[in-house]
Amino acid sequence: MNEKVSIVLVRTTHPGNIGAVARAMRVMGLHRLVLVDPRCRVGSVARARASGAVDVLDHARVVESIDEAIAEAGFVVGTSARKRSLGPQVCALRSGMAECMREQERGEVAILFGPERNGLDNAALERCNRLWYIPTAQDYASLNLSAAVQVVASELFAAGADAPPGDKPPAVASAGEVAGLITHFEEVARAVNFVDADAPRQAFHRVERLFHRARLEPAEVKLLRGFLTAVERRKRQSNER
Amino acid sequence: MNEKVSIVLVRTTHPGNIGAVARAMRVMGLHRLVLVDPRCRVGSVARARASGAVDVLDHARVVESIDEAIAEAGFVVGTSARKRSLGPQVCALRSGMAECMREQERGEVAILFGPERNGLDNAALERCNRLWYIPTAQDYASLNLSAAVQVVASELFAAGADAPPGDKPPAVASAGEVAGLITHFEEVARAVNFVDADAPRQAFHRVERLFHRARLEPAEVKLLRGFLTAVERRKRQSNER
Secondary structure (H helix, E strand, C coil): EEEEEEEEECCCCHHHHHHHHHHHHHHHEEEEEEECCCCCCCCHHHHHHHHHHHHHHCCEEEEEHHHHHHHCEEEEEEEECCCCCCCCEEHHHHHHHHHHHHHHCCEEEEEEEEECCCCHHHHHHHHCCCECCCCCCCCCCCCCCCHHHHHHHHHHHHHHHHHCCCCCCCCCCCCCCCCCCHHHHHHHHHCCCCCCCHHHHHHHHHHHHHHHHHHCCEEEEEHHHHHHHHHHHHHHHHHEE | CCCEEEEECCCCCCCHHHHHHHHHHHHHEEEEEEECCCCCCCCCHHHHHHHHHHHHHHHHHHEECCHHHHHEEEEEEEECCCCCCCCEEEEEHHHHHHHHHHHHHHHHEEECCCCCCCCCCCCHCCCCEEEECCCCCCCCCCCCHHHHCCCCHHHHHHHHHCCCCCCCCCCCHHHHHHHHHHHHHHHHHHHCCCCCCHHHHHEEEHHHHHHHHHCHHHHHHHHHHHHHHHHHHHHHHHHHH
């Protein structure tokens, strides 16, 4: 049983898909399902499709935002049937497995799947450390949601079975800790007029991407926040003068 | 687009699964679907689940028996979520890919999926050259039919993308040619009183397994049938004397 990986479904619209995802997970040893703002009721339709995996449905965590869903995760992965040029660094599903196994040693891993119609939007992708695309036929790439979860879950299962035991890599900060750092940075940056008040978003996005890519350790987050706090204190003192 | 591999669904009971299988195939470049004695109507439910892959449904071949479905295939694979001790030689899905790529060079490949409830029965497994099991969690191995097809299809797709071009291996006899040989052998064996009339099945099963395992070339089938015909001719002549 894999306790490190969560499957996060974002704004899913079909209850049958949620049930089928539960079954797809359970059969590959995954148990942790998170539903972000589901657009349907998880009732009898979902339970029928879940078959022997209703326990996964019953223990699913329902949250309002992606940030809430990934707060504890040290490694956040987006999924797509397309190679996208924007957003986090992209790799083909299978070639991402070695990294994912290492990350599972360091902390929790959240894997995001977007709504049936459009997949993950840019706001969601910005929160990801990595994007996996699932290779498909060029003329028809429309994987069903539960089919996509099945492919990812069976790759994870196969990778886990093959993985040699390695040295334990250093711990990594959770997405919640990194989000706290980013918010803190934005506050301080505004306070010291670091960013142009007319177009602050673009600069912040860059910083956000950087912090996500860097895979910060908890001690590093603490260090950076200590620095930001020091800047704030200094500013307050100079204002008081 | 892969023109060599057929997905063969045996006595499927849920039309939604047939539709979902069509989509699972299409997204991984597979087009050839064969339905053996389907136990449901392939109508609006199947079409809805097929989504953009209705062309696969529309071109599906519907046949009455497995023998009919695999007649043209040179390599017949059964699938299972369990490792079985009886029947054809077993390997884990991924470790079967190299062989399957070679077989696609030689001729057509048929991959069989059994009914939802019980999977392939022994009669079906006897017709297979190989059995692939899909590794799953030990405490819950109940893969949905379309999910199983999705996992197999994406492994095939990944293997095809990775496969280096190799030397063309010798052609292999089709399942229909091998079945003709086996029937011929049985007729001759009975005619010459080779087998015990009280328990002929067991001996025939052994011979059947042997011929399936041997991966006969077309010329070898022709040779063996020539031999059987010679035996028949000799017997007729001695009867006439």
